[in-house]
Amino acid sequence: MENNLNGKRILVESGGGVGDLIMFTPALRSLKEKFTGCMITFLTIDKTVDVINRLPYIDRVICIKRGRFMGRYRVLPDLIKQDYLIFTEWQPHLLFCAWILRCSHRFSVGRDGKFLTGTLHKRIRHVVSSSINFAAQTNAELLSDMLDVKLNGDMTKCDVSMPTESERTEVTRLLNKIGIKTGDDFILLSPFASSKERNWPLKEVEKLVELINKNYNIPVIFIGNTDSPFIEKKFQYSLLRKTNIIQLIEVIRRAKCLITPDSGPMHIAGALNVPCISLFSKDIPSRWAPKHNCWPIYLSYPCSPCTPEKFRDCPYDLKCMKDITANMVFKVLSNILPLK
Known part of the structure; x- marks a missing residue:
């Protein structure tokens, strides 16, 4: 049975470049259209945040400020509030903190032989670098798998923030x-x-x-x-x-x-x-x-x-x-x- 995510708080992390962020937009748009009552937070690094931080279907964009003292740990208050944490990259510091804080539904790519991999509730199977398919479609499959939902719609149409x-x-x-x-x-x-x-x-x-x-x-x-x-x-x-x-x-x-x-x-x-x-x-x-x-x-x-x-x-x-x-x-x- 498909999950009902209305009222749920979902955080998706990607620390990649501009293209990596843009390739998540079709899936996130589809997720918000299907569950209008869910709250979507996107976590990334400060140098790329502006490319998606004005999109109406992403409720909040937070960023890790590189070079700032304890910058990675300043996002911990946001992690505690989430019902689902999806780290699309290996983030051992944040995963450790999420485990210690008993955050629910912790998902990530995992690393073989690493202790933190065993603490995950689910390991990501759909990885862009391991597929020949369009990255946005792979990301939609990733979110569908982690959240137990079926995301539909055109995954070839991406979005960016628009200037004032x-x-x-x-x-x-x-x-x-x-x-x-x-x-x-x-x-x-x-x-x-x-x-x-x-x-x-x-x-x-x-x-x-x-x-x-x-x-x-x-x-x-x-x-x-x-x-x-x-x-x-x-x-x-x-x-x-x-x-x-x-x-x-x-x-x-x-x-x-x-x-x-x-x-x-x-x-x-x-x-x-x-x-x-x-x-x-x-x-x-x-x-x-x-x-x-x-x-x-x-x-x-x-x-x-x-x-x-x-x-x-x-x-x-x-x-x-x-x-x-x-x-x-x-x-x-x-x-x-x-x-x-």
């Missing part, structure tokens, strides 16, 4: 400052990812911008959270390290197309239904590429996909990313934005 009017005005000012007028079309290029191994080579970046400038009358704006003297010196339009997450969402919302490695901006574009060309290297499009308006480029070498550890010490010189050429990307772009 004043925040949109600030983005207009940022764009005007670099020479982009209100209403101007532009293409976004985000060549950098959270790990440098997934960065797209700058020589291909330069070739692609040359192709776009030659064939389109449209600016290319660089976005990302990485400094690049090369880009700042070489290209006219750059918002590198000039936007917070909310501003980035608004910039992506206005773009004609986004070109990026498998990274946070790709997931934001997917949630906003903005056309996106995503460059995949160590991971697979079936798991992470947005299901709508996204054109992944994946070379599918025999060594792909691979583990983060192998990727950081790649014996093949990261050819899965380095072999993606500007011509490949431009060919896809010309199908999205037809040449005149």
